[in-house]
Amino acid sequence: MRHKINRGLRILVVVFFLVPVFVLTAFFGAVSLMDFNQYKPMIEQEVAAKTGYQLRIEGELETSVMPLQLKIGQSQLRHEFSESDEPLLAFEKINLRVSLVALLLQAKVHLLGVELFEPRIHLQVDDQGQTNWGTQLASAHSKPISYFKQATWQKVNENPEQVIKQSAMLAERFDIKLSNVTLYDGLVSWRYPARNQHYELSDLELMAFDVELGQGFDLQFQGRLKNEQTGHYYDVDQQGHMSIAKDMRSLTVKQLNADMTLFWPEEMDRNELKIQLGLNGLKWQQADKRIELESAKLKALDAETSFSLSGHYGDKLDLAGQVDIGYLNPRQWLNYFELPYPNFVESQALSQLEGRFNWQLTPQKSQLEDMALTLDKTQFKGYFNYQHNGQSSYQFDLALNQLNMDFYAARLTQASTESESPATNATDVKSAKPIKVTAEKIYLPIGVPVSTLRESQIQGQLQIDALQIWQGQYQQVQMGFNAEYGKLDIAPFDADLYDGRWRSQFSVDVNNDTPQYHFKGRLDNLNAQAFLRDVAQYDLLNGTLSSHFDLRTAGSNLDAIKYNMNGLFSADLVDGAYLGVDLNRLLIGQPTQVGDATRIENVRLGGQVVKGIYYLQQATLKSDRFDAKAFGNVHLPNATLETELQLTYQDPPEGLGVLKGVKVPVKLSGSIVQPDWQVDIDKLLGADNVKRLMRFFN
Numbered sequence: 001m002r003h004k005i006n007r008g009l010r011i012l013v014v015v016f017f018l019v020p021v022f023v024l025t026a027f028f029g030a031v032s033l034m035d036f037n038q039y040k041p042m043i044e045q046e047v048a049a050k051t052g053y054q055l056r057i058e059g060e061l062e063t064s065v066m067p068l069q070l071k072i073g074q075s076q077l078r079h080e081f082s083e084s085d086e087p088l089l090a091f092e093k094i095n096l097r098v099s100l101v102a103l104l105l106q107a108k109v110h111l112l113g114v115e116l117f118e119p120r121i122h123l124q125v126d127d128q129g130q131t132n133w134g135t136q137l138a139s140a141h142s143k144p145i146s147y148f149k150q151a152t153w154q155k156v157n158e159n160p161e162q163v164i165k166q167s168a169m170l171a172e173r174f175d176i177k178l179s180n181v182t183l184y185d186g187l188v189s190w191r192y193p194a195r196n197q198h199y200e201l202s203d204l205e206l207m208a209f210d211v212e213l214g215q216g217f218d219l220q221f222q223g224r225l226k227n228e229q230t231g232h233y234y235d236v237d238q239q240g241h242m243s244i245a246k247d248m249r250s251l252t253v254k255q256l257n258a259d260m261t262l263f264w265p266e267e268m269d270r271n272e273l274k275i276q277l278g279l280n281g282l283k284w285q286q287a288d289k290r291i292e293l294e295s296a297k298l299k300a301l302d303a304e305t306s307f308s309l310s311g312h313y314g315d316k317l318d319l320a321g322q323v324d325i326g327y328l329n330p331r332q333w334l335n336y337f338e339l340p341y342p343n344f345v346e347s348q349a350l351s352q353l354e355g356r357f358n359w360q361l362t363p364q365k366s367q368l369e370d371m372a373l374t375l376d377k378t379q380f381k382g383y384f385n386y387q388h389n390g391q392s393s394y395q396f397d398l399a400l401n402q403l404n405m406d407f408y409a410a411r412l413t414q415a416s417t418e419s420e421s422p423a424t425n426a427t428d429v430k431s432a433k434p435i436k437v438t439a440e441k442i443y444l445p446i447g448v449p450v451s452t453l454r455e456s457q458i459q460g461q462l463q464i465d466a467l468q469i470w471q472g473q474y475q476q477v478q479m480g481f482n483a484e485y486g487k488l489d490i491a492p493f494d495a496d497l498y499d500g501r502w503r504s505q506f507s508v509d510v511n512n513d514t515p516q517y518h519f520k521g522r523l524d525n526l527n528a529q530a531f532l533r534d535v536a537q538y539d540l541l542n543g544t545l546s547s548h549f550d551l552r553t554a555g556s557n558l559d560a561i562k563y564n565m566n567g568l569f570s571a572d573l574v575d576g577a578y579l580g581v582d583l584n585r586l587l588i589g590q591p592t593q594v595g596d597a598t599r600i601e602n603v604r605l606g607g608q609v610v611k612g613i614y615y616l617q618q619a620t621l622k623s624d625r626f627d628a629k630a631f632g633n634v635h636l637p638n639a640t641l642e643t644e645l646q647l648t649y650q651d652p653p654e655g656l657g658v659l660k661g662v663k664v665p666v667k668l669s670g671s672i673v674q675p676d677w678q679v680d681i682d683k684l685l686g687a688d689n690v691k692r693l694m695r696f697f698n
Helices: 002-033 036-051 100-105 145-150 160-173 330-336 450-454 528-536 558-563 583-587 687-697
Strands: 053-057 061-064 069-072 075-079 089-091 093-098 111-117 120-124 177-192 197-212 216-227 233-244 250-263 273-285 290-300 303-312 318-328 353-361 365-375 378-388 392-400 456-469 472-484 487-497 500-509 516-527 541-554 566-579 597-610 613-622 626-635 640-649 663-671 675-679
Parallel strands (some): 111 177, 392 456
Antiparallel strands (some): 075 089, 197 216, 233 250, 250 273, 353 365, 378 392, 597 613, 613 626, 626 640
């Protein structure tokens, strides 16, 4: 009995062993001997029925058993109603590796790997916004071809949800878990003639490992992206870790590193730009159009920056992020991309930027906040807000440690020497030559575009600990800005300077061809010598200076502003001296010596500026020995003067007793810095003075 049982078991074992062997042998034989090319028409019809796309297999269909693999030769795929000359997809060969276990045991096609050779994808949009690929895919169930023939073309991005949904369904149905995906020498072309857009991604090489929806996989990518209209192209080489959700509505990228090189058309004769990009994480969600970028780092043109962002894009744009700038040369970037900026006199202006800031972007607003930046040697703190809902509006509150506006002085790009009004023809003063700057002039003297003021509203506060402008040194500057469409008011415009105080208000009007300025205020108790030395390069006068002024002028550079100046100016100087000349020694005929000075108890000036010439109307001087009145003019643009002092000695020095009570006329002419002093002998010997002198000698 036992013998019969053992014999039966042996027969069963042999049967269970031989049946799979026979099945596999039959399967391998059938696969090896079967000519799959006879099924081309059936495959093409099935693809058309399932997707609405026409497949044409021109190459051979081949199979291999170990591993189980299907090879499809040269083929093309195009939309049912596409009129494009180029097929939607063409490739030289594709190898599909299939799981043998899943096929035999589960009767299920499970792709394990894909190799695609020389794929060509041509995407095109016509003038009516219709695509050559359509946006409807068939469901997993078969639909008749008539269904697709009745469908009309869809607009670009009209129904992307359907594309994503159907793609996810197909991926789930075929249980795509690819150990590797390889693409060789690919090309993707995008054409939209109505928008003059033509881009090509060529020389495409791609490798991905362990690809499965919902799971992470490694990706390597190389290619060249070219803009056919401009001739620019990028070489890209990147690698990273990617994960695509099962519903294909979200994407995650980690540890991405990319090397990119920007090349320019040969006729532009510009060096290529090398860019390095790395990021720790990127998350994208298609449903609510949300993106998150974590710790991205960018290196290019010696610049090193890192940034992050998060928020929504598209119609509900609301993005925010942070930028950290290790080093960046703004001038180098502007020059490289040939973007316009003021023609600075100083070659190092706008050459070094570092620091950090937070930012926010919506359809109506661009904002920088929590700023801590250093541009050249200027540290910025505060916020800046730009509103662009139909008009430009700027708001800001900034604090600067120091600012040297002379460092950012701009050259005049085009100027005319034509007069805005007839030149002044004074017999005792060189004629003024007001300068008119044509409407083609773009920048103010401080490098601010005129067009910006004309098109904008500006409100803000600016505090500068130390300011230099036109060689003047100012501390604790407080400025309040209020501008609307071409007119800028700065009030207050206050500062501490040269041991004194400046209290003023300033306005600019750029609605005419030439910028117009109005400057009104006062100076209190300044160190006159230090102030005049820096502002006017004049250091022959010392003392404590106070002043009131109400001046108007026009121009786009300092010379034009001086020539076109008009208004009132008054000044008081106390406890000072005029250096370089001792009038007492001059009157007795002694030569000027080093260290000579004329003591001044006080000077009071009052007058009017007309077309750059200051006309003295009230001018008195009191010294320790004499009083004086002054008459004449000062030519501000040329820094020259033609004036006369009428000295009356109350206490003449030894040897000049004869001049007590006599009016002594002294002419000052030439440069303000080193004027010529000369006693007017003809006036000194006038009738009144001769009588005084005769009485003295009698």
